[in-house]
Amino acid sequence: MAKPTLNDVASAAGVSRATASRALSGYGRISPITVSAVKAAAEKIGYQPNAIAQSMRAGKTRTIGLVIITDFTNVFFNRATKGIVDTARAMGYQVLIFNTNEDVVLEREAIITLTQKRVDGLIVVPSTAEGHEHLISLTKSRTPLVIIDRVLPGVKATSITTDDASSCEAAVDSAVALGHRHLAFLVATPTVSGYQSDVPQLLNSAIESRVKGFLAGTQKQKKIRADWIFCDESPETALEAAAKLCDSPMRPSVIFTSNNDMAQAVLKVVAERDLIIGKDISLVTVDDSTWLEAIYPGITVIQRPVDELAQLAVTKLVAQMETSSKRVETILLPTKLVTRGSIADLS
Amino acid sequence: MAKPTLNDVASAAGVSRATASRALSGYGRISPITVSAVKAAAEKIGYQPNAIAQSMRAGKTRTIGLVIITDFTNVFFNRATKGIVDTARAMGYQVLIFNTNEDVVLEREAIITLTQKRVDGLIVVPSTAEGHEHLISLTKSRTPLVIIDRVLPGVKATSITTDDASSCEAAVDSAVALGHRHLAFLVATPTVSGYQSDVPQLLNSAIESRVKGFLAGTQKQKKIRADWIFCDESPETALEAAAKLCDSPMRPSVIFTSNNDMAQAVLKVVAERDLIIGKDISLVTVDDSTWLEAIYPGITVIQRPVDELAQLAVTKLVAQMETSSKRVETILLPTKLVTRGSIADLS
């Protein structure tokens, strides 16, 4: 009782394989009567074309590979994933998904597996690390590739990222305008362990952009103090780092966090100390989530256009796949500072 | 410059296709010298086996299809997705992903596409609707299938769900013990439009289980008032429904919500009315999220074992695929009531 093949359809309809194929795929010359007979036969025996065989012949799989760094827990990446999957489906493509937990080794393996499965193209969020030769060799073999969320200077591929710098700068301006003079930035990065105030050697471009924006904002002011903490992505470290900020004798009046997890750590630490967000201490973070709006006060946030990014990633990739154009684009999408109640007015 | 094939490796190494294949796959008798020669040649020309051709021959794809209802936004489904993808990878399988937005039509199309792509098995969260014949025909054709989060009475397939009823009942008990006498349950279901207090005809089994638990808890008490609101899944309706509860002259002292989105709606409405959670009004919800713990007060929650569920789904599916056993299991995983500060002590 194996699955029926085109051969079965052909014999059921009393025609040849070739005719059956033509009838079902609707190409070439063929009489309408035969077409309906074949279709009826196919229906009757429950024929489902074997996409593997089709791919084998066509050399295309109508599948794209998605290699994402982590945790669908992260608002940005889970919404991006949904957007990519849905857009791809609408365009007739399916998505094979991998996550790497920010581990280049897993990333490399994922790319190899996807290459072997002959996906038509790849969307990758590269992990924060050195050693992306596997991506370079993809571009060399002309495999359609779109890199999202981060750019990788060494890799000549289309990238789609967001302009976090300008909104981070705007956020600083906004806080300063409200009278804040002591700011702190709490940055999560997989490239440190524990926490530290020095800027790490290696940052991914998304984080770097936020750092730069913050820096630009603070440096253009006089009499501003800006503190930094870079920490790894474990919840414990985040809490320690947030506590360090809040317990300092010179507590910053506003804390910027680089992602939702860090914002949560700050919320926890602040609550434990009976401080009130938007009054005793202020908070701004990156990547909007329904939670940031649901809680009170709402958290001011730098919104990134995740749906647009997801759609663009797929359409640009499909364009590469279907036209085999090798144009490399570097797309930077605008971000937006959305003001809610989490920055106190000190003026 | 097409991708090198086994033939290319063979000629590069000066052997036949068969020998090259044996050398690379390591089977049959073959001299070590030939093996290393072939491997060197493969390496040199950058040979990557074509998994499509392998699948074609083997009749297996080492791919599983995941059809999930919606929104990776939902904590439960995004963590489940991650668990499934990671477990599958560890077992040597890749995951083709679809989401249906609770639409049976899309679900049906997804299953057809996945069948045509000859996935070795499927993990499905069936949408809340009638008409799952496509799943029944899957079981008839012996396609390995695991249904998660919900059971579908008509479909003879392994299912993995969670025992929400008992924790919902425990949550009611707990609230009653703290002195609550007027409870309300705010339930999101795609099967209504707008909101209503009557129990809808059609509920998915997960929601039904929560309803039953709540009912069991309230009915065993005397002098308890229990209100219901069933509403669709749009944020607007959720807000209206939550407002209706909070603005009622007979405001419940504790609100149970069926998911995180509804909990967020309650939080918003409550904040707008300057009420304090855990004091003026109480809240309990289903499915833990880092946010429920990060905010103040933490929200008491019914935790479902999502990681365990994800792992089980994959291992049970793989067991079906690799042993072609057709044993149907109905697995119910325990849940846990985690108490935080969101239920006021009225006693």
Add this chain to the structure above:
DNA sequence: TTGTAGGCGTTATCAC
């Protein structure tokens, strides 16, 4: 130990 050859299910080219 290695080579030859057939077939997995499709599609498309070439005859008739």
Add this chain to the structure above:
DNA sequence: GTGATAACGCCTACAA
């Protein structure tokens, strides 16, 4: 308008 046939890349039974 339809049928026979080759080819996609791989694996493996069989032959040498």
